[in-house]
Amino acid sequence: MTSRTCIFHIDECDFEKSINEAAKMIKDGKTVAFPTETVYGLGADALNPAAVKTIFEAKGRPADNPLIVHVASKEQCEELARNIPEKAYTLMDRFWQGPLTLILKRKEIVPDITTGGLDTVALRMPDNEIAIELIRASGKAIAAPSANLSGKPSPTTANHVIDDLFGRIDAVIDGGAVRVGVESTVIDMSSEVPAILRPGMISQDEIEKEIGDIIIGYEDKVHQDIEKVRSPGMKYTHYSPDATVILVEGENETVIVKIREMLDDFKSQGAKVGLLLTDENNETIVGNEQFLLGRKDRPRELACNLFAGLRYLDEKNVDVILTDGSFSHSGVGTAVVNRLRKAAEMIIKI
Ligand code: AMP
Ligand code: MG
Numbered sequence: 001m002t003s004r005t006c007i008f009h010i011d012e013c014d015f016e017k018s019i020n021e022a023a024k025m026i027k028d029g030k031t032v033a034f035p036t037e038t039v040y041g042l043g044a045d046a047l048n049p050a051a052v053k054t055i056f057e058a059k060g061r062p063a064d065n066p067l068i069v070h071v072a073s074k075e076q077c078e079e080l081a082r083n084i085p086e087k088a089y090t091l092m093d094r095f096w097q098g099p100l101t102l103i104l105k106r107k108e109i110v111p112d113i114t115t116g117g118l119d120t121v122a123l124r125m126p127d128n129e130i131a132i133e134l135i136r137a138s139g140k141a142i143a144a145p146s147a148n149l150s151g152k153p154s155p156t157t158a159n160h161v162i163d164d165l166f167g168r169i170d171a172v173i174d175g176g177a178v179r180v181g182v183e184s185t186v187i188d189m190s191s192e193v194p195a196i197l198r199p200g201m202i203s204q205d206e207i208e209k210e211i212g213d214i215i216i217g218y219e220d221k222v223h224q225d226i227e228k229v230r231s232p233g234m235k236y237t238h239y240s241p242d243a244t245v246i247l248v249e250g251e252n253e254t255v256i257v258k259i260r261e262m263l264d265d266f267k268s269q270g271a272k273v274g275l276l277l278t279d280e281n282n283e284t285i286v287g288n289e290q291f292l293l294g295r296k297d298r299p300r301e302l303a304c305n306l307f308a309g310l311r312y313l314d315e316k317n318v319d320v321i322l323t324d325g326s327f328s329h330s331g332v333g334t335a336v337v338n339r340l341r342k343a344a345e346m347i348i349k350i
Helices: 015-027 049-059 074-080 086-095 129-138 158-165 204-211 252-268 299-315 332-343
Strands: 006-009 032-035 040-045 068-070 100-106 120-124 171-174 185-188 195-198 244-249 273-277 289-292 320-325 346-349
Touching (some): 015 032, 015 129, 032 129, 032 158, 040 068, 040 129, 074 086, 074 120, 086 100, 086 204, 158 171, 244 252, 244 332, 252 273, 273 299, 289 299, 299 332, 320 332
Parallel strands (some): 006 171, 032 171, 068 120, 100 185, 244 320, 244 346, 273 320
Antiparallel strands (some): 032 040, 100 120, 185 195
8 A cells, every 4th residue: 555645736837747647657557536527536547457456455445346447539448348339329429528437348358356347347438637638648548436435425626535545545636626526327338228327417318318218227225135236336335424414305394394303302412413404494404513515406516515515524523414305306416315315324205
C-alpha cells in the first residue's frame, strides 16, 4: 500500500502537465483517482491485473464485485468487447459521452480480476474532460470504481476521496465538484432482453425511446435475495455513513409529521439527530444538524447533493440521520431513492 498520495490541482495553466504526469502513473500500473461527471473514480490500467488488484485493496472492495472500464472511443470499446449488439451501438451514439454503462460480452484480453470472473465487461465513456484526456494520454482503458472506501458514500469532491483514501492510493486529480452526483445507469446488453441493473441519471424512459422495451433487473430493497441478484455489486451494503440512516417516504405532510415524531423520540433518548431534508421542508423541522438536498422540483439537484449530505452529517457525528423521501421517485428521482434505500437501515413508507 502507498504511503504518500500525490494531489494534482487542475487549472488552466498546468492541465496538460498534470494530465501527462497522472497518465504516466496509470501506464506504470499505479492508482489515480479522477473526476468523472457522475462521481470520482479510482482508476488503474484495466488490462494490468496487478494494477487492478491495488484498486480492490485500496477500497477494501470484495473481489467478486466487478469494475466499470472507462474508454475514450467506440474503437477502444470494440477492443474489449465482442458480439456488440446493434442496440448497444444505438445507446453509445445517443448517450456517450455520458452516465450510461453498458454490460457487453468481454474479449479474452480483459483479465478476470477486472470483471470479477464474469464473461462480460462493463464499459462507459465519461463526459468529463479530465477523465477523457487521462484515458487518451495514458493510451489505456481505465478500470475505475467509485473512489471511496467500500460501503461508504461515493465521493463527489476530491476532498471526499482524500478523506477515504489518502495514503492508500498513488494520486488524486482535483477537478472540483462533479456535475451529476450519482453513479451511472448500468444496462445489461449481453442478454436477450436488455435490463437496467442500476438506475442513474439516464432513465428507463430515455433508454426505451431509443431501443424499445427493457426490463428492470434490480430490486430496490435493503435486504435482497442474493441468489436472484444479476449484478454482483447489488448485493453489498452501500453508501452507508456511520450513523443509522432512516428514510421516510410518502406525501410531504405525512413525512414531516413522522420525522418530527421520530426526532422528538430520539432526542428524548439523548441521541444526536441529523436531518437530510429537501429545501421545501427547511425550518419546518429542526434537528441537531441539518443538510439541505435541494428543491424537490429539481431532482438533479437532489442527486448532486445526496452523497455530500450523507458525508456532511457523518462528520458531525450524529447518531441518526432522518431522511426526507417525499420527492418524486421518477426520472433521476429513481436513482436518488435507490441510493437512499441502500444507505438506510430502516425504510418507513407512510
Ligand atoms: P462502481 O464502480 O462502484 O460504480 O460499481 C460498478 C457497478 O457495476 C457494480 O454494481 C458492479 O456490480 C456493476 N458491474 C460491473 N461489471 C459488471 C458486469 N460485468 N456485470 C454486471 N454488473 C457489473
Ligand atoms: Mg461504488
